[in-house]
Amino acid sequence: MDNKDLIICRCEEITRGQIEAAIDKGDRTVNEIKRRTTACMGICGGKTCSKLITNIIREKTGIDYEGIDQNNARPPVRPIPLDALGEGEA
Amino acid sequence: MSYDFATYDKNYHTDADVVVIGAGIFGLSTAYFLSRMGKKVILLEKKDVGSGASGSNEAFVWGCTRKFPVLPFYRFSQQFYTKIHETIGYDVEYINCGGYVIAESEREMELLEGWLEQRWQDGLFEMKMVYKDEFHKRLPGFSDHVMGGTYNPLEGRVNSILVCVGFASAIRDLGNEVWTKTDVTAINMKGNKVHEVVTNRGTIRTDCVVNAAGSWAADIGKLVNIDVPVIPNRMTLLVSEPVAPFLNTVCMSAVYVFDEINKAKTQARIAAGEDVKMEAGYTYSQQAKGNILLGSTEDFVGYDRRVNFENSKAIAKVMGDVNPPLRDKKLNVIRSFANFFPYTKDDLPVIGPVPGVEGFVMASGLNGGGMGLGIGAGYTVAQYCALGETHIPIHYFDIQRESLYK
Numbered sequence: 001m002d003n004k005d006l007i008i009c010r011c012e013e014i015t016r017g018q019i020e021a022a023i024d025k026g027d028r029t030v031n032e033i034k035r036r037t038t039a040c041m042g043i044c045g046g047k048t049c050s051k052l053i054t055n056i057i058r059e060k061t062g063i064d065y066e067g068i069d070q071n072n073a074r075p076p077v078r079p080i081p082l083d084a085l086g087e088g089e090a
Numbered sequence: 091m092s093y094d095f096a097t098y099d100k101n102y103h104t105d106a107d108v109v110v111i112g113a114g115i116f117g118l119s120t121a122y123f124l125s126r127m128g129k130k131v132i133l134l135e136k137k138d139v140g141s142g143a144s145g146s147n148e149a150f151v152w153g154c155t156r157k158f159p160v161l162p163f164y165r166f167s168q169q170f171y172t173k174i175h176e177t178i179g180y181d182v183e184y185i186n187c188g189g190y191v192i193a194e195s196e197r198e199m200e201l202l203e204g205w206l207e208q209r210w211q212d213g214l215f216e217m218k219m220v221y222k223d224e225f226h227k228r229l230p231g232f233s234d235h236v237m238g239g240t241y242n243p244l245e246g247r248v249n250s251i252l253v254c255v256g257f258a259s260a261i262r263d264l265g266n267e268v269w270t271k272t273d274v275t276a277i278n279m280k281g282n283k284v285h286e287v288v289t290n291r292g293t294i295r296t297d298c299v300v301n302a303a304g305s306w307a308a309d310i311g312k313l314v315n316i317d318v319p320v321i322p323n324r325m326t327l328l329v330s331e332p333v334a335p336f337l338n339t340v341c342m343s344a345v346y347v348f349d350e351i352n353k354a355k356t357q358a359r360i361a362a363g364e365d366v367k368m369e370a371g372y373t374y375s376q377q378a379k380g381n382i383l384l385g386s387t388e389d390f391v392g393y394d395r396r397v398n399f400e401n402s403k404a405i406a407k408v409m410g411d412v413n414p415p416l417r418d419k420k421l422n423v424i425r426s427f428a429n430f431f432p433y434t435k436d437d438l439p440v441i442g443p444v445p446g447v448e449g450f451v452m453a454s455g456l457n458g459g460g461m462g463l464g465i466g467a468g469y470t471v472a473q474y475c476a477l478g479e480t481h482i483p484i485h486y487f488d489i490q491r492e493s494l495y496k
Contacts, residue, residue, distance in 0.1 A: 012379075025259060032138050032270075035145060035251045038379065043331060043424045069271075075397050079331060079422035082384075086406035086417065088399075 008056070009049040011042020019053055023060050029069035030054060040071045043079050102292025106132040108475050109287045110300040111274055111310055114144035115250075115460040116453050117302030118257035119468025120475075122178070125264040127476045132294055133261060133268045134287070140254025142304050144460050146429040148327060148373045148385050150340050151246035152189060152462045155347050157437055158212045159486035160459065166466030166482070168244055179263065180256030182248050183378040189245025189340040190220065190229075191347055192372065192412070193237045198344040198351055202240050205347060209240075217242045231337055231415050239344070247340050247375045250461050277313045277450075284314070284449040298475050300451045305393075305430035307440070307454035314447045319494045320440060320455045322430035324394070326368075326387045326401040328409075329425035332380030336416070343412070345371035370404040372412045382421070384409045388431070397426040431458040435494055439463075441471060441487035451475060452489055 004017030014037045022036045030050050033039060039053060040046030054068050076085075110121045113135035121133040135141075151171055153164030170177070171184045193199040202219070209217050217240055220228065225238040258268050269291055277299060278286040287294045301310045301318070311318035345352045352369060359366050373385035387401040402423075410417030432455045434440065439455035453471045456463050466482065473480045 026262065029138065031141070035138070035140060036255050041329075041425065043422070045425065074425045074427055075402070076423060076426065079424045081420035081422055082330075082406050082410055083417045083420055085328075085402060085423055086410045088403050 008052050009037075009039035009042065009046075011044050012038045014039040014049070016056065019056050020060065023057060028057060028061060028063065030057075030071040031069060033057075034071050045074055045077070046071050098291055100290060100292060103295070104132070104292065105295040106130045107296065108298045108300060109134060109294050109296045110302055111287075112302035112304055112306070112454070113139045113254070113258060113268060113270070114142050114302065114304050115140075115254060115257075115464030116144075116304065116456060116468055116471075117300065118144075118254055118261070119465045120300055120302055120453055120471045121261050121266065121268075122257050122264075123469045123472035124475060125261050125266045127472060129476060131261070131266045133258075133266070134272045134274055134289060135268065135270045136273060136306070138270050139258040139268065140251055142306075143325070143429040143431050143458070144254050144304075144464070145251045146327070146427045147250050147325065147458065147461060148340070148383055149247055149250045149375050149377065150189070150373075150461055151184065151248050152340065152342075152459070154189065154191065154209065154214060154217060154240065154242040154245065155342070156459050156463065159438060159483070160463050160467070161213060162482040163463040163466030163470065166469060167462055167464065168246070170465045171246065171248065174256075178256055178260040180252065180259060182252040182256050184246060184248045186244070186246040187339050188241060188243040189342075190225075190239045190241050191344055192232070192239040192341055193344055194235055194412070196237065198348070199237045199239075201348050201351070202344060206240050214242065216244055229337055229339065231413055233412055233414050236412065245340055247377075248461055249377060253461065274310065274313065279314070279447075282446060282448050284447065298449045298451065300453050300471060300475065302453040302471075304432040304454050304456075307432060307452070314444075314450055316444055316447060316450075316489075318440065318452070318454070318489070320432045320434055321390070322393055323433035323457065324389050324391050324428050325385075325431050325458065326397055326405065326428040327426065328384040328402060328405050328423045329427070330382040330384060330416075331422040331424050333382065333421065334380065336376060336382060337374060337413075340375045341373065343372035345369065364404070368401055368404065370401075370408055372408050374413070382416070384423070390433075393430065395428050395430075397428045401428075402426055433457050435496060436491075438493075439467065439487050440489050440494070441467065442474065442484045442489070444489055
Protein backbone atom coordinates (compact mmCIF):
# COMPACT_ATOMS: atom_id res chain seq x y z
CA MET A 1 0.00 0.00 0.00
CA ASP A 2 1.16 3.48 -0.85
CA ASN A 3 2.18 5.52 2.17
CA LYS A 4 -0.23 8.24 1.01
CA ASP A 5 -3.22 5.93 1.48
CA LEU A 6 -2.49 5.37 5.18
CA ILE A 7 -5.44 6.49 7.26
CA ILE A 8 -4.28 9.02 9.86
CA CYS A 9 -7.64 10.12 11.27
CA ARG A 10 -9.69 6.96 11.68
CA CYS A 11 -12.94 8.64 12.71
CA GLU A 12 -13.13 10.79 9.59
CA GLU A 13 -11.03 8.50 7.36
CA ILE A 14 -8.48 11.13 6.40
CA THR A 15 -5.32 9.84 4.73
CA ARG A 16 -1.70 10.87 4.99
CA GLY A 17 -1.95 12.07 1.39
CA GLN A 18 -4.77 14.50 2.31
CA ILE A 19 -2.79 15.82 5.31
CA GLU A 20 0.29 16.35 3.13
CA ALA A 21 -1.78 18.12 0.48
CA ALA A 22 -3.06 20.52 3.18
CA ILE A 23 0.53 21.26 4.25
CA ASP A 24 1.41 21.90 0.60
CA LYS A 25 -1.43 24.46 0.53
CA GLY A 26 0.27 26.34 3.39
CA ASP A 27 -1.32 24.87 6.52
CA ARG A 28 1.11 24.70 9.44
CA THR A 29 -1.02 24.03 12.53
CA VAL A 30 -3.21 21.11 13.57
CA ASN A 31 -6.22 23.48 13.66
CA GLU A 32 -5.64 24.59 10.07
CA ILE A 33 -5.41 21.01 8.87
CA LYS A 34 -8.51 20.17 10.89
CA ARG A 35 -10.44 22.93 9.17
CA ARG A 36 -9.36 21.92 5.69
CA THR A 37 -9.69 18.13 5.99
CA THR A 38 -12.00 17.47 9.00
CA ALA A 39 -9.29 15.32 10.62
CA CYS A 40 -9.78 15.63 14.43
CA MET A 41 -13.48 16.48 13.99
CA GLY A 42 -14.81 12.94 14.43
CA ILE A 43 -16.07 11.06 17.44
CA CYS A 44 -12.72 10.92 19.26
CA GLY A 45 -12.05 14.64 18.83
CA GLY A 46 -8.47 14.16 17.63
CA LYS A 47 -7.14 12.20 20.60
CA THR A 48 -5.07 9.97 18.33
CA CYS A 49 -4.56 11.77 15.07
CA SER A 50 -3.57 15.20 16.40
CA LYS A 51 -0.23 13.71 17.51
CA LEU A 52 0.25 11.93 14.16
CA ILE A 53 -0.59 15.12 12.27
CA THR A 54 1.89 17.08 14.41
CA ASN A 55 4.54 14.56 13.38
CA ILE A 56 3.72 14.88 9.69
CA ILE A 57 3.92 18.70 9.89
CA ARG A 58 7.31 18.42 11.61
CA GLU A 59 8.63 15.91 9.05
CA LYS A 60 7.51 17.99 6.08
CA THR A 61 8.39 21.48 7.32
CA GLY A 62 11.07 21.07 9.96
CA ILE A 63 9.08 23.17 12.46
CA ASP A 64 9.67 22.16 16.09
CA TYR A 65 6.91 20.49 18.09
CA GLU A 66 6.54 23.61 20.25
CA GLY A 67 5.97 25.73 17.16
CA ILE A 68 3.02 23.62 15.95
CA ASP A 69 -0.27 24.81 17.46
CA GLN A 70 -2.58 22.00 18.56
CA ASN A 71 -6.29 21.68 17.83
CA ASN A 72 -8.96 23.11 20.11
CA ALA A 73 -10.44 20.43 22.36
CA ARG A 74 -14.23 20.42 22.19
CA PRO A 75 -16.70 18.91 24.62
CA PRO A 76 -18.14 16.29 25.05
CA VAL A 77 -15.16 14.02 25.75
CA ARG A 78 -17.06 11.06 24.41
CA PRO A 79 -20.29 10.82 22.37
CA ILE A 80 -23.45 11.43 24.38
CA PRO A 81 -27.00 10.65 23.19
CA LEU A 82 -29.28 13.62 22.62
CA ASP A 83 -31.97 12.37 25.02
CA ALA A 84 -29.53 11.97 27.91
CA LEU A 85 -28.05 15.42 27.32
CA GLY A 86 -31.52 17.02 27.07
CA GLU A 87 -32.54 15.58 30.40
CA GLY A 88 -29.35 16.74 31.99
CA GLU A 89 -28.37 13.24 33.00
CA ALA A 90 -24.95 13.42 31.43
CA MET B 91 3.92 29.96 -3.18
CA SER B 92 3.07 33.45 -2.05
CA TYR B 93 2.27 32.36 1.48
CA ASP B 94 4.80 33.97 3.74
CA PHE B 95 5.19 31.67 6.71
CA ALA B 96 8.67 31.79 8.11
CA THR B 97 9.20 35.41 9.06
CA TYR B 98 8.38 37.02 12.34
CA ASP B 99 10.64 39.93 11.61
CA LYS B 100 9.41 43.12 13.23
CA ASN B 101 11.71 45.13 10.98
CA TYR B 102 10.24 43.73 7.76
CA HIS B 103 8.76 46.49 5.57
CA THR B 104 6.37 46.09 2.68
CA ASP B 105 3.47 47.93 1.12
CA ALA B 106 -0.04 47.24 -0.13
CA ASP B 107 -2.92 49.05 -1.83
CA VAL B 108 -5.27 47.76 0.87
CA VAL B 109 -4.70 46.06 4.24
CA VAL B 110 -7.69 44.02 5.40
CA ILE B 111 -7.81 43.08 9.10
CA GLY B 112 -9.70 39.89 9.96
CA ALA B 113 -9.87 36.61 8.00
CA GLY B 114 -13.53 35.85 8.55
CA ILE B 115 -15.96 35.72 5.66
CA PHE B 116 -16.26 39.53 5.45
CA GLY B 117 -12.51 40.18 5.34
CA LEU B 118 -11.81 37.18 3.12
CA SER B 119 -14.37 38.13 0.49
CA THR B 120 -13.27 41.78 0.60
CA ALA B 121 -9.66 40.71 0.02
CA TYR B 122 -10.70 38.22 -2.66
CA PHE B 123 -12.67 40.75 -4.72
CA LEU B 124 -9.92 43.38 -4.33
CA SER B 125 -7.47 40.75 -5.62
CA ARG B 126 -9.74 40.09 -8.59
CA MET B 127 -9.79 43.86 -9.23
CA GLY B 128 -6.01 43.78 -9.51
CA LYS B 129 -5.17 45.38 -6.18
CA LYS B 130 -2.25 44.39 -3.97
CA VAL B 131 -3.87 43.22 -0.76
CA ILE B 132 -2.51 41.87 2.51
CA LEU B 133 -5.04 40.12 4.75
CA LEU B 134 -4.09 40.04 8.45
CA GLU B 135 -5.50 37.55 10.93
CA LYS B 136 -4.87 37.33 14.68
CA LYS B 137 -5.41 33.54 14.80
CA ASP B 138 -6.26 31.31 11.82
CA VAL B 139 -8.44 31.70 8.76
CA GLY B 140 -12.08 31.29 9.82
CA SER B 141 -11.21 30.85 13.49
CA GLY B 142 -14.02 33.16 14.64
CA ALA B 143 -17.73 32.99 13.93
CA SER B 144 -17.19 32.43 10.20
CA GLY B 145 -15.73 28.98 10.80
CA SER B 146 -18.18 27.88 13.47
CA ASN B 147 -21.83 28.65 12.85
CA GLU B 148 -25.05 26.98 11.68
CA ALA B 149 -23.67 26.86 8.11
CA PHE B 150 -26.79 28.56 6.76
CA VAL B 151 -26.82 30.61 3.60
CA TRP B 152 -29.80 32.43 5.05
CA GLY B 153 -31.48 35.73 4.33
CA CYS B 154 -35.21 35.66 5.04
CA THR B 155 -34.89 37.09 8.56
CA ARG B 156 -32.42 39.81 7.65
CA LYS B 157 -33.40 43.47 7.39
CA PHE B 158 -34.20 45.21 4.12
CA PRO B 159 -30.91 47.16 3.68
CA VAL B 160 -28.76 44.00 3.68
CA LEU B 161 -30.96 41.98 1.30
CA PRO B 162 -28.92 43.02 -1.77
CA PHE B 163 -25.89 41.41 -0.06
CA TYR B 164 -27.94 38.24 0.29
CA ARG B 165 -29.01 38.24 -3.36
CA PHE B 166 -25.40 38.70 -4.48
CA SER B 167 -24.05 36.02 -2.11
CA GLN B 168 -26.74 33.51 -2.96
CA GLN B 169 -26.08 33.90 -6.69
CA PHE B 170 -22.31 33.74 -6.17
CA TYR B 171 -22.61 30.43 -4.29
CA THR B 172 -24.36 28.76 -7.21
CA LYS B 173 -21.11 28.98 -9.23
CA ILE B 174 -18.56 29.38 -6.44
CA HIS B 175 -16.70 26.16 -7.20
CA GLU B 176 -15.93 27.24 -10.76
CA THR B 177 -15.26 30.88 -9.79
CA ILE B 178 -12.85 30.52 -6.88
CA GLY B 179 -11.69 26.98 -7.66
CA TYR B 180 -12.78 25.38 -4.38
CA ASP B 181 -15.81 23.27 -3.57
CA VAL B 182 -17.59 24.57 -0.49
CA GLU B 183 -20.40 21.96 -0.37
CA TYR B 184 -23.12 24.48 -1.16
CA ILE B 185 -26.66 23.26 -1.71
CA ASN B 186 -29.71 25.41 -2.40
CA CYS B 187 -32.09 23.35 -0.25
CA GLY B 188 -34.60 26.03 0.75
CA GLY B 189 -35.39 26.89 4.34
CA TYR B 190 -38.22 27.32 6.83
CA VAL B 191 -39.03 29.50 9.81
CA ILE B 192 -41.20 27.17 11.86
CA ALA B 193 -44.20 28.04 14.06
CA GLU B 194 -44.79 26.08 17.23
CA SER B 195 -48.18 27.64 18.09
CA GLU B 196 -51.23 29.29 16.45
CA ARG B 197 -49.93 32.65 17.67
CA GLU B 198 -46.57 32.16 15.97
CA MET B 199 -48.33 31.15 12.75
CA GLU B 200 -50.41 34.37 12.87
CA LEU B 201 -47.30 36.45 13.44
CA LEU B 202 -45.52 34.75 10.57
CA GLU B 203 -48.44 35.49 8.22
CA GLY B 204 -48.20 39.20 8.96
CA TRP B 205 -44.43 39.15 8.78
CA LEU B 206 -44.50 37.41 5.39
CA GLU B 207 -46.45 40.31 3.87
CA GLN B 208 -43.76 42.70 5.11
CA ARG B 209 -41.12 40.48 3.58
CA TRP B 210 -42.85 40.68 0.20
CA GLN B 211 -42.75 44.49 0.54
CA ASP B 212 -39.01 44.12 1.12
CA GLY B 213 -38.65 42.17 -2.12
CA LEU B 214 -38.50 38.59 -0.92
CA PHE B 215 -41.30 37.52 -3.28
CA GLU B 216 -40.13 33.91 -3.36
CA MET B 217 -41.29 33.35 0.22
CA LYS B 218 -44.62 31.72 1.08
CA MET B 219 -46.58 30.14 3.91
CA VAL B 220 -46.62 26.37 4.29
CA TYR B 221 -49.50 25.09 6.44
CA LYS B 222 -49.58 22.14 8.76
CA ASP B 223 -50.60 19.25 6.47
CA GLU B 224 -48.34 20.31 3.64
CA PHE B 225 -45.48 21.01 6.07
CA HIS B 226 -45.57 17.56 7.64
CA LYS B 227 -45.90 15.94 4.21
CA ARG B 228 -42.78 17.75 3.05
CA LEU B 229 -40.80 17.26 6.26
CA PRO B 230 -41.56 14.06 8.13
CA GLY B 231 -39.59 14.13 11.35
CA PHE B 232 -41.17 17.16 13.00
CA SER B 233 -43.21 17.00 16.17
CA ASP B 234 -47.00 17.24 15.72
CA HIS B 235 -47.13 20.52 17.59
CA VAL B 236 -45.32 22.31 14.74
CA MET B 237 -48.00 24.27 12.86
CA GLY B 238 -46.05 24.96 9.68
CA GLY B 239 -44.13 28.09 8.81
CA THR B 240 -42.69 30.26 6.08
CA TYR B 241 -40.70 28.74 3.25
CA ASN B 242 -37.96 30.53 1.34
CA PRO B 243 -36.61 28.52 -1.62
CA LEU B 244 -33.49 30.72 -1.80
CA GLU B 245 -32.02 29.52 1.49
CA GLY B 246 -29.17 27.05 1.42
CA ARG B 247 -26.44 25.28 3.30
CA VAL B 248 -22.71 25.40 2.93
CA ASN B 249 -19.60 24.14 4.69
CA SER B 250 -18.66 27.41 6.33
CA ILE B 251 -15.12 26.34 7.17
CA LEU B 252 -14.45 25.42 3.54
CA VAL B 253 -15.83 28.80 2.43
CA CYS B 254 -13.15 30.49 4.55
CA VAL B 255 -10.38 28.09 3.56
CA GLY B 256 -11.45 28.32 -0.10
CA PHE B 257 -11.37 32.12 -0.18
CA ALA B 258 -7.99 32.22 1.60
CA SER B 259 -6.55 29.77 -0.92
CA ALA B 260 -8.04 31.72 -3.81
CA ILE B 261 -6.48 34.98 -2.50
CA ARG B 262 -3.07 33.24 -2.40
CA ASP B 263 -3.64 31.75 -5.87
CA LEU B 264 -4.15 35.33 -7.12
CA GLY B 265 -0.72 36.30 -5.77
CA ASN B 266 -1.75 38.12 -2.60
CA GLU B 267 -0.83 37.31 0.98
CA VAL B 268 -2.75 36.10 4.02
CA TRP B 269 -0.78 36.55 7.24
CA THR B 270 -2.14 34.34 10.01
CA LYS B 271 -1.11 34.49 13.69
CA THR B 272 -0.47 38.18 13.20
CA ASP B 273 -1.17 40.84 15.81
CA VAL B 274 -1.90 44.36 14.65
CA THR B 275 -0.18 46.53 17.25
CA ALA B 276 -0.64 50.02 15.78
CA ILE B 277 -2.08 51.96 12.89
CA ASN B 278 0.12 54.97 12.23
CA MET B 279 -1.43 58.13 10.83
CA LYS B 280 -0.07 60.91 8.68
CA GLY B 281 -2.23 63.90 9.54
CA ASN B 282 -5.75 62.48 9.50
CA LYS B 283 -4.92 59.74 6.97
CA VAL B 284 -3.94 56.14 7.68
CA HIS B 285 -0.34 55.61 6.67
CA GLU B 286 1.08 52.37 8.11
CA VAL B 287 -0.13 49.18 9.77
CA VAL B 288 2.33 47.85 12.35
CA THR B 289 2.29 44.15 13.23
CA ASN B 290 4.49 41.59 14.97
CA ARG B 291 5.52 40.47 11.48
CA GLY B 292 6.52 43.84 10.14
CA THR B 293 5.12 47.14 8.94
CA ILE B 294 2.91 47.67 5.92
CA ARG B 295 2.75 51.04 4.18
CA THR B 296 -0.79 51.59 2.89
CA ASP B 297 -3.43 54.26 2.27
CA CYS B 298 -6.41 52.02 2.98
CA VAL B 299 -7.22 49.82 5.98
CA VAL B 300 -10.37 47.70 6.24
CA ASN B 301 -11.58 46.79 9.73
CA ALA B 302 -13.21 43.39 9.19
CA ALA B 303 -12.39 42.10 12.67
CA GLY B 304 -16.00 41.15 13.41
CA SER B 305 -16.57 40.73 17.15
CA TRP B 306 -13.12 42.21 17.76
CA ALA B 307 -13.74 45.28 15.54
CA ALA B 308 -13.82 47.56 18.61
CA ASP B 309 -10.22 46.59 19.45
CA ILE B 310 -9.05 47.63 15.99
CA GLY B 311 -11.13 50.82 16.22
CA LYS B 312 -9.23 51.79 19.39
CA LEU B 313 -6.00 51.87 17.38
CA VAL B 314 -7.33 54.91 15.52
CA ASN B 315 -9.20 56.30 18.54
CA ILE B 316 -12.70 55.55 17.38
CA ASP B 317 -15.55 53.84 19.19
CA VAL B 318 -16.96 50.86 17.25
CA PRO B 319 -20.30 49.76 18.74
CA VAL B 320 -20.00 46.06 17.88
CA ILE B 321 -20.12 43.58 20.76
CA PRO B 322 -19.66 39.79 20.94
CA ASN B 323 -22.83 37.67 21.07
CA ARG B 324 -21.92 34.10 21.99
CA MET B 325 -23.62 31.40 19.93
CA THR B 326 -23.39 27.74 20.96
CA LEU B 327 -24.03 24.75 18.69
CA LEU B 328 -23.84 20.97 19.03
CA VAL B 329 -22.60 18.63 16.30
CA SER B 330 -23.97 15.10 15.88
CA GLU B 331 -22.31 11.98 14.59
CA PRO B 332 -22.69 11.59 10.81
CA VAL B 333 -26.05 10.02 9.95
CA ALA B 334 -28.12 9.35 6.82
CA PRO B 335 -29.87 12.43 5.36
CA PHE B 336 -32.62 13.41 7.82
CA LEU B 337 -34.15 16.68 6.56
CA ASN B 338 -33.00 18.18 3.29
CA THR B 339 -33.51 21.73 4.44
CA VAL B 340 -32.38 24.40 6.89
CA CYS B 341 -34.74 25.66 9.61
CA MET B 342 -34.98 28.02 12.51
CA SER B 343 -37.67 28.77 15.04
CA ALA B 344 -39.76 31.93 15.21
CA VAL B 345 -37.91 32.87 18.42
CA TYR B 346 -35.30 34.43 16.18
CA VAL B 347 -37.86 36.57 14.35
CA PHE B 348 -40.20 37.87 17.04
CA ASP B 349 -39.21 39.40 20.35
CA GLU B 350 -42.67 38.63 21.67
CA ILE B 351 -42.16 34.88 21.14
CA ASN B 352 -38.69 35.03 22.56
CA LYS B 353 -39.95 36.74 25.72
CA ALA B 354 -42.84 34.28 26.12
CA LYS B 355 -40.47 31.32 25.86
CA THR B 356 -38.07 32.88 28.29
CA GLN B 357 -40.95 33.36 30.76
CA ALA B 358 -41.92 29.70 30.34
CA ARG B 359 -38.35 28.63 31.05
CA ILE B 360 -38.18 30.81 34.15
CA ALA B 361 -41.46 29.22 35.32
CA ALA B 362 -39.93 25.78 34.75
CA GLY B 363 -37.01 26.73 36.94
CA GLU B 364 -34.45 26.71 34.13
CA ASP B 365 -31.37 28.78 33.63
CA VAL B 366 -32.47 31.73 31.51
CA LYS B 367 -29.32 33.68 30.90
CA MET B 368 -29.38 32.51 27.29
CA GLU B 369 -31.79 32.77 24.39
CA ALA B 370 -32.52 29.25 23.13
CA GLY B 371 -34.08 28.52 19.74
CA TYR B 372 -34.23 25.75 17.21
CA THR B 373 -31.86 25.71 14.25
CA TYR B 374 -31.20 22.76 12.00
CA SER B 375 -28.81 21.98 9.18
CA GLN B 376 -27.00 18.86 8.03
CA GLN B 377 -23.51 18.90 6.57
CA ALA B 378 -22.53 17.01 3.40
CA LYS B 379 -20.74 14.39 5.51
CA GLY B 380 -23.94 13.71 7.47
CA ASN B 381 -23.21 15.57 10.71
CA ILE B 382 -26.23 17.49 11.94
CA LEU B 383 -25.61 20.96 13.38
CA LEU B 384 -27.99 21.31 16.30
CA GLY B 385 -28.69 24.78 17.55
CA SER B 386 -28.63 27.02 19.26
CA THR B 387 -28.29 29.33 22.20
CA GLU B 388 -27.19 32.93 22.24
CA ASP B 389 -25.96 34.90 25.23
CA PHE B 390 -23.80 37.89 26.10
CA VAL B 391 -20.81 36.82 28.18
CA GLY B 392 -17.95 38.89 26.86
CA TYR B 393 -15.28 36.77 25.17
CA ASP B 394 -15.81 33.53 27.10
CA ARG B 395 -15.69 30.90 24.34
CA ARG B 396 -16.27 27.86 26.51
CA VAL B 397 -19.28 25.67 25.91
CA ASN B 398 -21.17 25.26 29.16
CA PHE B 399 -23.46 22.46 30.24
CA GLU B 400 -26.60 24.63 30.60
CA ASN B 401 -26.44 25.77 26.99
CA SER B 402 -25.77 22.26 25.65
CA LYS B 403 -28.65 20.90 27.68
CA ALA B 404 -31.03 23.60 26.45
CA ILE B 405 -30.12 22.87 22.83
CA ALA B 406 -30.54 19.10 23.26
CA LYS B 407 -33.97 19.68 24.81
CA VAL B 408 -35.15 22.01 22.02
CA MET B 409 -33.95 19.58 19.34
CA GLY B 410 -35.64 16.61 20.94
CA ASP B 411 -38.91 18.53 21.32
CA VAL B 412 -39.01 19.73 17.71
CA ASN B 413 -37.53 16.66 15.98
CA PRO B 414 -38.51 13.68 18.20
CA PRO B 415 -36.91 11.07 15.88
CA LEU B 416 -33.48 12.49 16.74
CA ARG B 417 -34.15 11.94 20.43
CA ASP B 418 -35.81 8.54 19.95
CA LYS B 419 -32.95 7.24 17.82
CA LYS B 420 -30.52 8.39 20.49
CA LEU B 421 -28.54 10.52 18.08
CA ASN B 422 -25.05 10.99 19.49
CA VAL B 423 -23.62 14.45 20.08
CA ILE B 424 -19.89 14.31 19.34
CA ARG B 425 -18.81 17.93 19.41
CA SER B 426 -19.91 21.36 20.46
CA PHE B 427 -18.56 24.80 19.90
CA ALA B 428 -19.23 28.40 20.71
CA ASN B 429 -18.29 31.55 18.92
CA PHE B 430 -19.07 35.22 18.76
CA PHE B 431 -21.45 36.89 16.37
CA PRO B 432 -20.60 40.58 15.99
CA TYR B 433 -23.78 42.09 17.40
CA THR B 434 -25.04 45.61 16.79
CA LYS B 435 -28.05 47.26 18.44
CA ASP B 436 -30.03 47.68 15.21
CA ASP B 437 -29.03 44.34 13.64
CA LEU B 438 -27.33 46.09 10.73
CA PRO B 439 -23.60 45.98 9.97
CA VAL B 440 -21.18 48.89 10.17
CA ILE B 441 -19.80 49.50 6.69
CA GLY B 442 -18.01 52.38 5.05
CA PRO B 443 -15.77 55.34 5.82
CA VAL B 444 -15.18 56.79 9.27
CA PRO B 445 -15.31 60.60 9.55
CA GLY B 446 -11.97 62.05 10.64
CA VAL B 447 -9.92 58.93 9.82
CA GLU B 448 -9.31 59.04 6.11
CA GLY B 449 -8.60 55.66 4.51
CA PHE B 450 -10.09 53.66 7.38
CA VAL B 451 -13.06 51.56 6.21
CA MET B 452 -15.45 49.64 8.47
CA ALA B 453 -16.62 46.16 7.48
CA SER B 454 -18.02 44.36 10.53
CA GLY B 455 -21.23 43.50 12.34
CA LEU B 456 -23.03 40.99 10.13
CA ASN B 457 -24.22 39.36 13.37
CA GLY B 458 -24.76 35.77 12.35
CA GLY B 459 -25.48 36.61 8.73
CA GLY B 460 -21.93 36.19 7.45
CA MET B 461 -22.43 33.08 5.35
CA GLY B 462 -25.55 34.51 3.71
CA LEU B 463 -24.50 38.14 3.39
CA GLY B 464 -20.70 38.19 3.61
CA ILE B 465 -19.84 37.66 -0.04
CA GLY B 466 -22.07 40.49 -1.25
CA ALA B 467 -20.91 42.69 1.63
CA GLY B 468 -17.24 41.95 0.83
CA TYR B 469 -17.81 42.75 -2.83
CA THR B 470 -19.38 46.06 -1.80
CA VAL B 471 -16.48 47.01 0.50
CA ALA B 472 -14.00 46.01 -2.23
CA GLN B 473 -15.83 48.31 -4.65
CA TYR B 474 -15.73 51.11 -2.11
CA CYS B 475 -11.97 50.73 -1.57
CA ALA B 476 -11.16 50.38 -5.26
CA LEU B 477 -13.58 52.88 -6.78
CA GLY B 478 -14.87 55.08 -3.96
CA GLU B 479 -18.46 54.15 -4.82
CA THR B 480 -20.67 51.07 -4.57
CA HIS B 481 -23.49 49.37 -6.47
CA ILE B 482 -25.34 48.54 -3.27
CA PRO B 483 -26.19 51.57 -1.10
CA ILE B 484 -24.15 51.69 2.12
CA HIS B 485 -25.54 54.83 3.78
CA TYR B 486 -27.73 52.60 6.01
CA PHE B 487 -24.56 51.22 7.61
CA ASP B 488 -22.92 54.52 8.58
CA ILE B 489 -20.97 54.31 11.83
CA GLN B 490 -22.58 57.55 13.05
CA ARG B 491 -26.23 56.46 12.66
CA GLU B 492 -28.28 56.96 15.82
CA SER B 493 -29.77 53.45 15.97
CA LEU B 494 -26.32 52.01 16.68
CA TYR B 495 -26.08 53.78 20.01
CA LYS B 496 -29.64 53.93 21.40
